[in-house]
Amino acid sequence: MTIDTTALANQLRPVLLKLNRELRREIHSLGVTGGQVGLLVQIKARPGIGMRELASVERMSVPGMSKFIARLEEAGLVQRAPVEGDQRRVGLSLTHAGDKVLRSVKSKRTAWLAARLRHLEPEQLEAIDAAIEPLAHLLELDEESA
Numbered sequence: 001m002t003i004d005t006t007a008l009a010n011q012l013r014p015v016l017l018k019l020n021r022e023l024r025r026e027i028h029s030l031g032v033t034g035g036q037v038g039l040l041v042q043i044k045a046r047p048g049i050g051m052r053e054l055a056s057v058e059r060m061s062v063p064g065m066s067k068f069i070a071r072l073e074e075a076g077l078v079q080r081a082p083v084e085g086d087q088r089r090v091g092l093s094l095t096h097a098g099d100k101v102l103r104s105v106k107s108k109r110t111a112w113l114a115a116r117l118r119h120l121e122p123e124q125l126e127a128i129d130a131a132i133e134p135l136a137h138l139l140e141l142d143e144e145s146a
Contacts, residue, residue, distance in 0.1 A: 026112045027105050031075075037105050039068060040077060040098055048083050048091030077101055 024034035032040075042057055043049060049057075055065035069092065072078040077098035083089040094102070117125060 023109050023112065026108050030101060030104055030108070032077075032101055032105070036068070036072060036077075037102070039072065040094060040102050043078060043092050044094050044099070044102060047093045048081075050083075050089060050091055054092065072098070 024037075027034065027037060039054070039058070042054060046053075051065055051069065052062055054069075055062045058065065069078060069080075073080070075097075076095055078092055079095050080090045080092055083091040117128070120128075
C-alpha cells in the first residue's frame with residue numbers, strides 16, 4: 001500500500017498547528033509568550049550562546065534578536081556575561097527566574113496534554129505512542145538539512 005504523503009501532510013499539518021497553538025495558549029498566565037519560551041529553551045540548551053549564534057539558530061536578524069533578549073533581560077529571565085576564555089565575547093544564560101519559568105511552562109503544558117490524553121481510548125493512546133518516534137525523526141531530518 002502506497003501512502004500519499006501530500007495528503008497525509010495536509011491532514012497532519014492543521015492538527016500539529018492547532019496542538020502547538022493550544023500548548024502556547026497554556027503559558028499566557030505565566031507572563032511569557034511562546035516565542036520567548038522558545039528562546040529560553042535555546043539558551044538553556046546552549047548556555048553561553050552568543051547573540052549572533054542564537055539569531056542564526058532562530059533564523060532572525062541580530063538586531064531583532066537583540067530586542068527580544070533585551071525584553072527577557074528586563075524581565076529578569078536572561079543574563080549576559082563574558083564567555084570564559086574570551087573576554088570580548090558575551091554569552092547568554094538563564095537566570096534562576098528564567099529556569100523557574102521554563103519548569104512552570106513544562107509543567108503546565110504537560111498537565112494540559114495529560115488531561116486531554118486521559119479522554120482517549122487505549123487504542124488511540126497506543127497509536128499516538130507509536131507515532132512519537134516517527135514524528136521525532138521528522139524533526140531530526142529538518143536539523144540534518146539545516
